[in-house]
Amino acid sequence: MNPITRVRRARAALLGVLTVSVVSSAALAFGAVLLFIALVDLVSPLALGLRRAALPLGAIAGIAVGGWRLWRGRGASKLVQVALYLEELLPGLQFALVTAVVPAGTPDTGLLDRAIQREMVPGVLRPPLLRSLARSIGGVLALLVALAALPGASVTRLFGPGAGDVLLATRGPAADADRLHPVVIEVTAPAYAGLPRAVIDDPVSVRALEGSAMLIRGRGATLGPAESIALLRGNTSIPARVAGDTWSLPLTMPRRPEVVRISDRGKHRLLTLEPVLDAPPTVKLTSPLRDTTYAVPRGSLLLDAAANDDIGLGRVWFELMLTTGGGERFTTTTRVLGLASPAGARSAGIRLTLRLDSMQLGPGDVLNLRAVARDRNDLGGPGEGSSDTRTIRIADPEQKDAIPIVPASAATLDTTVLSQRMLIIRAETLLVRQRRLPPDSFSVQSKRLGERQRMLYDRVQALILELETATDVGFVGETEESKLLRVAGLAMRRAEDHLARARVSAALPEMYRALDALDKGRTSRRVYLRGMLPRILVDLDKVRLTGTGAAEVARRTPRAPLGDARQELLRRLDRLLPSTGRAPPALADSLTMVRADALADAPDAAPLLARAIEAIRAGEDPGQLLRQARRMLERRIETAPSLSAWRGGR
Amino acid sequence: MKPFTFATGIYASGDWESGQLVPSVVIDSLVRHTELEVSPAGVNVPLDSAELFEFPFLYLTGHLAVRFSEAERRNLLRFVDRGGFLFVDDHNHDVNGVFHKTATEELTRLFGPLAEVPNTHALYKAFFLFKDGPPATNHEMNGWGDNLVHERLLGVMRGGRIDVLYSNKDYSSEWSMHPESKRFMEVDPSRFAVNIVVYALTR
Numbered sequence: 001m002n003p004i005t006r007v008r009r010a011r012a013a014l015l016g017v018l019t020v021s022v023v024s025s026a027a028l029a030f031g032a033v034l035l036f037i038a039l040v041d042l043v044s045p046l047a048l049g050l051r052r053a054a055l056p057l058g059a060i061a062g063i064a065v066g067g068w069r070l071w072r073g074r075g076a077s078k079l080v081q082v083a084l085y086l087e088e089l090l091p092g093l094q095f096a097l098v099t100a101v102v103p104a105g106t107p108d109t110g111l112l113d114r115a116i117q118r119e120m121v122p123g124v125l126r127p128p129l130l131r132s133l134a135r136s137i138g139g140v141l142a143l144l145v146a147l148a149a150l151p152g153a154s155v156t157r158l159f160g161p162g163a164g165d166v167l168l169a170t171r172g173p174a175a176d177a178d179r180l181h182p183v184v185i186e187v188t189a190p191a192y193a194g195l196p197r198a199v200i201d202d203p204v205s206v207r208a209l210e211g212s213a214m215l216i217r218g219r220g221a222t223l224g225p226a227e228s229i230a231l232l233r234g235n236t237s238i239p240a241r242v243a244g245d246t247w248s249l250p251l252t253m254p255r256r257p258e259v260v261r262i263s264d265r266g267k268h269r270l271l272t273l274e275p276v277l278d279a280p281p282t283v284k285l286t287s288p289l290r291d292t293t294y295a296v297p298r299g300s301l302l303l304d305a306a307a308n309d310d311i312g313l314g315r316v317w318f319e320l321m322l323t324t325g326g327g328e329r330f331t332t333t334t335r336v337l338g339l340a341s342p343a344g345a346r347s348a349g350i351r352l353t354l355r356l357d358s359m360q361l362g363p364g365d366v367l368n369l370r371a372v373a374r375d376r377n378d379l380g381g382p383g384e385g386s387s388d389t390r391t392i393r394i395a396d397p398e399q400k401d402a403i404p405i406v407p408a409s410a411a412t413l414d415t416t417v418l419s420q421r422m423l424i425i426r427a428e429t430l431l432v433r434q435r436r437l438p439p440d441s442f443s444v445q446s447k448r449l450g451e452r453q454r455m456l457y458d459r460v461q462a463l464i465l466e467l468e469t470a471t472d473v474g475f476v477g478e479t480e481e482s483k484l485l486r487v488a489g490l491a492m493r494r495a496e497d498h499l500a501r502a503r504v505s506a507a508l509p510e511m512y513r514a515l516d517a518l519d520k521g522r523t524s525r526r527v528y529l530r531g532m533l534p535r536i537l538v539d540l541d542k543v544r545l546t547g548t549g550a551a552e553v554a555r556r557t558p559r560a561p562l563g564d565a566r567q568e569l570l571r572r573l574d575r576l577l578p579s580t581g582r583a584p585p586a587l588a589d590s591l592t593m594v595r596a597d598a599l600a601d602a603p604d605a606a607p608l609l610a611r612a613i614e615a616i617r618a619g620e621d622p623g624q625l626l627r628q629a630r631r632m633l634e635r636r637i638e639t640a641p642s643l644s645a646w647r648g649g650r
Numbered sequence: 651m652k653p654f655t656f657a658t659g660i661y662a663s664g665d666w667e668s669g670q671l672v673p674s675v676v677i678d679s680l681v682r683h684t685e686l687e688v689s690p691a692g693v694n695v696p697l698d699s700a701e702l703f704e705f706p707f708l709y710l711t712g713h714l715a716v717r718f719s720e721a722e723r724r725n726l727l728r729f730v731d732r733g734g735f736l737f738v739d740d741h742n743h744d745v746n747g748v749f750h751k752t753a754t755e756e757l758t759r760l761f762g763p764l765a766e767v768p769n770t771h772a773l774y775k776a777f778f779l780f781k782d783g784p785p786a787t788n789h790e791m792n793g794w795g796d797n798l799v800h801e802r803l804l805g806v807m808r809g810g811r812i813d814v815l816y817s818n819k820d821y822s823s824e825w826s827m828h829p830e831s832k833r834f835m836e837v838d839p840s841r842f843a844v845n846i847v848v849y850a851l852t853r
Contacts, residue, residue, distance in 0.1 A: 291662060321715050323748060330713050332748035368663055368715040389717030391663045536674035537690045538829060540681050547682035549841055552779035 003100035003116050007083045010125055014076040014085070017129045021073065024136035026066030031143040033058040038147075038154050045169035048201060051161040089128075092119040163199035167219050167246070179220035179229060179247070180262055180269045186215045187253075192376040193278075193311050194344060204592070204613070205272040209311075211379040212253040216262065216271070221247040224265060232261040232268075255380065257599035259592055270592045274599055280383030281309040281373035283316070285390065288369070293393040297361035301354040303338065305371030305387055312344035314376040318352060319386075321368040322359070326396075344376055364396035416463070417518045419456050420492075423449060424511045431504050443502040450499030453511070457492040460485050460518075481521045488517035565601035569594060570633040573626065580623055588616040591626075598633075605632040653687035654680070654851065657705035659736075660696040661722055664714035664749070667694075668741045669822035672709065678829035679840040680847055684777065697722035707735050707850045711822040713742040716753040718760075727760050730806075730813045735850035740818040750818050757806065757814060764804040764816055773803075773812060776849035778841045784817065785842050787824040811853050815846065 037054045040046060075081035083097045096115040147155070153168035166182040182202035189195035190211045200206060206214065216231070221242045229240035231249045240247040251260065251273075258273045287304035307316045317339040323332045342348035350371065361367070370389040374382040430445055437445075467482040469475055478486075491514035498507035572594050579587055595609040608629035612622035656673045660666050673692025680688050695702050698721035702708070708729065710716075718726065730736055738757065742749040754764060767773060769783025784803050806814035825840045832838055 321748065321752075323714050330742065330748060332715065366664075366714055368717055370717060386717075388719040389663045389715070391717075536671065536828075538674050538677045538681060538688075540688065540690050543678055543681045543829070545682065545685070547679070547838060549683060549778060549838055551683065551777050552775070 003097055003113060004079070006116070006120065007079050007086065007097065007101050010086055011076060011079060011082040013125055013129060014073075014082060017132050018070070018073040018076050021132055021136050022066045022069045024140050025069045026062035028139045028143055029065035030058040030062030031140075031147060033061045034158055035143070035146055035150075038150050038158050041157060041169070042151070042154055045166070048161055048163065048166070051157055054158055054161075086124065089124050090119055090121060094119075163201050166201040167217065177220045177223045178267060179218055179223060179264050180267055183216050183218040183262070183269075185271075186217065188213045188215075190377075190379050192344075192378050203271070204617075205274055205610070206253075207274040207276060208253045210253055210255050210275040210277050214251050214253060216249040216251070218247050219245050221245050229262070229264045232263060233258075257596045259596040270589050272592055272596050272599075278375060278377045278381065278383055279310045280381075281307050281313055281316075281375050281385035283307045283371045283373045283385050283387040285369070285371045285387035288390050288392070291391045291393075293395050294356070294361075295395050297356040297359065297365075297394050299356055301356060301392070303352040303354055303369065303371075304349070305351075306347065306349045307342075307371065307373035307385070308347045309373065309375045309383075309385075310346070312346060312376050313342040313348050314344075314374045314382055316340045316342060316348050316350050316371065316373040318350065319370050319372050320354075322361075323366045323368070324362065324364070326364055348373075361394050363394055365394045367392040367394075416456060416459055417515065419452075420488075420511065420515045420518055423452055423456070424508065424515060427499070427504050427508055427511060431508070434504070446499050446502040446504050446507075449504075450496045450507075453492055453496040453499055453507075457489055457496060460489045460492065464489070484517045484521035488514040488521065491517065565597075566633050566635075569598055569602055569605070570630065572597075573630055573633065577626060577630070580626065581621070584616045584619070587622075588613050591616070591622075602633055604635075605629045608632060651687065653689050654707070654847065655689040655705055656692035656847075657695045657702075657708050658692055659702075659708050659710040660694050661710070661712075661716065662719055663717040664712040664752075666710065666712050668713055669709070669711040669739070669826060671826045671828060672711070672822055674829050675825040675827060675832075675840050676709075676843040676847065678832070679838060679844050682832075682838070683841070683844050684848065686847075686851075697725055699725070702726075702729055703732065703734075706733070707847060708737065710736065710738045710753075711741045712749050712753075713747075715748050716756050718756050723756075723760060730761065735812070735853070736814045737846055737850070738814065738816045739820065739822045740816075741820060741822040742818075754804070754816065757816060761806040761814055764814075765807055766802040767805045767807070767812060767815070769802060771810075771812070772853070773815070773845060773849045776845045776852065778845055780842065780845065784819060785839075787819050787821060787839075812849070 034054055037046065037051070037057070041051065075085075079101045080098060083101045086097055087093050087095060093116065096112050096119070100109070100112045100116065150158075157165050157168050164184045164186070167184050169182070185200045185203060185206055187198045187200065187206065187208045189197075189209045190213075193209055195209070198208070208214065218229070221229070221240070222245050226242040226247060227239055229247050229249070231238040231240070231251060233251070238249060238251070240249050242248075249262065253273055253275050255275055255277070257275065260271050260273060262269050262271060283305060284307075285303075285305045287302045303318050305316070305318065307313055318337040320335045320337060321332055322335070323330050325331050337354070338350045338352040340348060340350050359367075368389050368391055371387040372384060373386070374384050377383050427446075427449055430442070430449070434442055464482045464485050467479050467485070468477065491510045495507040495510035495514060498504070498510065576587060576590050576594070591609055591613050595606055595613065598606040598609055608625050612625035612629060615622040615625060656676055658666065658669070658673060677688055677690065677692065680686050693705070695705060695708070698719060702725050726736070738753055740747065740749045740753065757764060774780040774783055783801060786799050800817075800819050803819070804816040805812045806816075821842070825843060832840075
């Protein structure tokens with residue numbers, strides 16, 4: 001066997017042992033981390049998040065140690081390094097082996113081969129390699145033994161951590177066992193919601209859909225009388241059910257936030273139930289987009305709607321209400337069209353084309369259209385939502401309060417608008433012709449336009465007077481139209497002034513301003529408001545206190561102001577504030593009760609109270625948070641400045 | 651202080667304008683019997699406008715379907731929440747007519763279920779005394795066919811105070827006359843309107 005072959009064989013053996021060493025050291029590091037966490041968890045149960053991090057942490061440690069071991073043994077892959085290692089074991093080689101494996105080599109290989117043959121001892125590598133293998137395998141075996149010695153519950157908590165395994169944590173001695181800590185709550189949402197079952201470890205508050213079935217589970221049922229564990233809800237006491245070492249209490253999520261008490265042999269714990277209410281569906285009718293009046297009920301109408309729900313939709317449909325008749329006699333028929341069953345989908349759309357000519361609609365008929373959706377809530381529901389209603393009217397030419405079409409000559413305001421427009425055209429023409437006209441002639445024509453503008457101004461003033469006075473009553477106040485006419489009048493006066501001084505270009509913007517205001521005034525009068533009520537004025541002075549009936553006003557007693565839930569919460573909080581720092585558990589319980597009511601009556605303050613309760617439980621000072629919650633409860637309703645001074649009757 | 655202004659609510663569906671003469675009759679009665687400062691004419695206010703909050707009293711009526719838009723619902727809820735008084739009268743007077751059915755549905759959706767206003771409520775002694783509760787209307791006595799006298803009004807109450815008053819007695823027909831016509835009547839038929847307004851302003 002030549003020297004190179006010898007070294008190669010030694011390298012193969014070294015690489016094999018190195019592989020075993022790398023794997024075993026990585027496994028050792030991984031296992032040691034898990035073992036450490038398991039031991040800590042045995043002494044003091046660790047949070048779920050920390051236990052979930054155990055496996056990744058162990059893997060990181062294993063990779064790091066294995067990598068470090070590989071790095072240290074990297075020389076085993078190089079022939080020269082292996083040769084040097086052999087030289088170290090057999091100093092008598094006098095570097096003959098290294099010289100033989102050096103790539104440059106030496107011409108006298110025969111001499112080297114003989115020297116190596118002479119000094120080489122068979123099996124020189126075996127003892128160190130066996131020692132290394134024994135260390136690796138021994139370490140792994142020791143770790144496996146240590147892990148096997150762990151309680152089964154610890155292994156489950158370590159290798160399969162999940163919600164609910166808080167009950168597997170090691171418990172204290174039976175004598176002082178607190179059977180109310182920890183507990184696990186299994187929440188099963190109502191079947192219609194189709195939500196997965198949730199498990200919550202040792203909560204102080206449970207948030208779930210209204211009507212959810214909850215099961216509170218705890219351990220230690222055999223450590224004392226099981227019947228002493230009970231759930232107190234109002235005046236009702238529900239005893240726990242027992243199965244082996246586990247006790248359980250069933251309850252249902254109520255509609256309003258509530259605090260329930262679990263008690264055992266003088267000890268108790270509070271649990272806040274925070275219901276999530278199933279919101280009714282929201283529905284949007286996207287076609288038709290607005291109300292309309294048909295002269296003749298012909299053609300088709302596209303109905304299109306979209307519905308959404310937080311849990312799931314049960315049914316969606318269009319509802320049509322057709323009202324026929326008049327005066328005091330009306331007949332209404334309701335029809336359901338385009339019914340769809342989205343089978344629990346959170347959103348759905350329905351679409352339909354309605355043929356108006358097939359509905360036998362007549363003059364004066366009214367069709368109210370809307371889209372309606374119901375959710376699948378079979379507990380407190382179903383929740384129903386509907387879109388805005390579109391009203392389709394069929395015009396009735398004989399109906400007095402429908403579109404009044406009375407043949408009449410052009411209104412004064414209309415002729416005023418026309419005149420103003422004509423004046424503007426003449427002023428613009430004059431401006432174009434200015435260069436071709438002698439200055440005197442331009443001034444004369446401008447002045448004439450000013451006089452016409454003055455005449456228009458007078459007509460507008462007469463209109464304002466007509467609008468703002470009523471026969472026998474006098475001034476009744478400004479109207480929208482009269483306000484616009486005032487704006488027009490003012491612009492006309494300015495225009496007239498400019499025209500009188502032959503400043504046509506300065507007058508034109510004012511003339512346009514006047515035209516714009518007149519146009520708006522005209523449009524405001526022409527806007528058709530269905531059945532605009534006649535403005536009937538009561539002659540107050542004539543009627544005042546002429547009634548003959550005698551008042552028999554009963555003696556009025558002042559009533560107590562309506563109860564204010566926020567104020568009540570504030571009072572309760574104020575009673576608790578002085579006890580901050582004393583008896584933290586009692587304070588936390590009292591605040592839990594206040595928070596439960598705040599969830600319904602002051603939801604903005606509830607999160608602050610929750611943080612204060614957490615702070616108390618963590619042994620921190622809740623003062624700052626409680627003061628913030630107090631300020632939140634104190635908040636007064638502010639009125640927007642645009643609203644009138646009237647403040648209402650309470 | 652601003653004088654009391656009788657406001658009629660405009661809603662998009664139905665016929666909000668059916669009680670055209672009611673505002674003047676109520677205004678006339680208020681002036682005839684009380685010293686309240688009153689505007690000589692009523693106003694019509696769209697339910698979806700901010701103008702609604704200018705008036706503490708709102709009258710809604712009609713014969714046809716009442717389907718509020720989201721904006722109308724939001725405003726109406728705010729109006730009542732801020733202390734406004736809503737008086738809804740079914741001009742239709744049919745038993746379970748479309749106005750009654752849809753208006754009560756909408757009001758229930760907005761304010762919760764309507765409750766019967768007891769006939770001993772302060773409303774019936776706010777100005778005139780109505781010992782037997784709400785006065786019957788001619789339409790109830792002579793009837794459109796149902797011959798049914800509704801013995802109580804409905805309402806949404808908070809702590810005994812009426813926020814929303816609902817009537818299906820058809821006061822809108824009873825009070826649909828020119829105020830001048832009252833001089834031919836023995837008893838002013840709109841005296842109860844005085845009670846409603848006085849109660850609304852003093853509750």
